Amino acid sequence: MGLSEIAAGLELTTEQVDRGVATVDDTDVDRDARLREYESDLPCTAAAAGTVLDRYESGASVGEAGEAAALAPVTAAKLLHRCGFDGVTPLAPTARQVLRDWLDGRLSRADALELTGADDAEFALAAYVETHDPIPELAETVRRDAAAPLAEDALVSKRDALAETMSTASDLR
Template identity: 55%
Template sequence: MGLSDIAAGIEVTAEQRDRGVATVDETASSLAERLADHADALPCAVGEAATVVEVYAEGRAIGTAARVAGIAPMTAAKTLHLLGEQVTPLGPTARDVLCDWLHGELARTDALELTGATEREFALAAYVETHDPIPEAREAVAETLSSGLGGDGDPLAETMSDVGDLREL
């Protein structure tokens, strides 16, 4: 049996309507408006948080974003953490030491010495370990934070090779 035999007797009785592509575009609202629902959970005003995100998304440092927003760098770092950015100043081993301190297994002075962190770094790391990012707020800023970066969110993505490049060598 061929394809023509299978298709024999099939006829079109109606036309398909072109309904277009369904899209959801939340960018019509400003970043501050999208963050407004999470104002109580943020450590600064919504407008300041939006400014921090926008400046940070341009590839500028957290300290610069804080100065532009008119807030302390620690507040800007906490805000970015709650919005889903990785801002912890400690490596994996130092974070384990910090967790030991948080669980009461180590004195603060010992933990601070073992991590090699400054007071500010230690305080920020403790905040990061004890406060989870806000998923809905992360979604509200996801497009803004990824807009200035490469497709996969890495600013150096174009400079890196992948496994396919190894075959060419």
């Protein structure tokens, strides 16, 4: 089969539709306004929360970020958890299960403390993390500010956002 046989039936057109440049822009979310909106659900003021988030996102430790906002490290960790940051719980998965048993009333606090090996501050922080879910609207805002994907997969997010501009195999017939 030659090239001319392969190209048989193909047509060229001189007309092209200018569709412009497709963009996805999530920068219009005002993090400070969102923090003020959910301030009553946070363990600190919105202003302190903004400082902690700025410092933490620029690479400071939880303690350093809290110190910059005049907050205890445990309060900064609580804030980060409420804003959707993972990994602020001081307990390993097995110890978290022991904590859940205590929260459900199946263990005494003394037994749970002994089994987890945590000190009082670690235990209190872990209990806060277990009993307070992240605030989805704040987590979304923080992810957008950090230029992280809007969903679990950046490729899927972009595909969904630009779905109208994409063609499918059925469009090629």
